[in-house]
Amino acid sequence: MVVIVIVVGAAIIRDGRLLAAQRAEPARLAGGWELPGGKVDPGESDEDALVRECHEELGVKIRLTGRIGGDWPLADLGSVLRVWTARIVEGEPAALEHLALRWLGEAELYDVDWLPGDLPVVDALREHLR
Numbered sequence: 001m002v003v004i005v006i007v008v009g010a011a012i013i014r015d016g017r018l019l020a021a022q023r024a025e026p027a028r029l030a031g032g033w034e035l036p037g038g039k040v041d042p043g044e045s046d047e048d049a050l051v052r053e054c055h056e057e058l059g060v061k062i063r064l065t066g067r068i069g070g071d072w073p074l075a076d077l078g079s080v081l082r083v084w085t086a087r088i089v090e091g092e093p094a095a096l097e098h099l100a101l102r103w104l105g106e107a108e109l110y111d112v113d114w115l116p117g118d119l120p121v122v123d124a125l126r127e128h129l130r
């Protein structure tokens, strides 16, 4: 049986800047930058998982505003990343589970070491920061 692991990521945008988060673990990914999010739990919708993960990781309530592409392939065989644009409706993001957070404008978008699977997503997000 092939099990596809679905990972959801939030492209949280405020004032033309994208919120990037630096992974703390596991060791092979630590230091890399990603979109806040995580794995969808069994029986959970993608959207609910993303709202839950952002609350756990950042301490904020988000509202999803759109979808970026479809299934973005990740390096781990059988994993895909699904991405939504989002805005914060409550709270101020804090790095509760990450090493650091950064708000990146279009000119700074590639200043951080994105996880490899995120690079095409970041390309697609560029136009949303203008």
Ligand SMILES: Nc1nc2c([nH]c(=O)n2[C@H]2C[C@H](O)[C@@H](COP(=O)(O)OP(=O)(O)OP(=O)(O)O)O2)c(=O)[nH]1
Pocket: 007, 008, 009, 029, 033, 034, 035, 036, 037, 038, 039, 040, 053, 074, 075, 076, 081, 115, 116, 117, 118
């Ligand atoms: N959240 C997130 N994960 C990403 C991105 N890009 C990317 O390759 N990944 C990978 C890293 C991890 O291998 C996997 C997500 O796992 P995770 O550890 O964040 O999931 P989780 O919060 O549900 O945690 P757990 O079940 O492992 O405890 O997807 C991204 O932009 N956001």
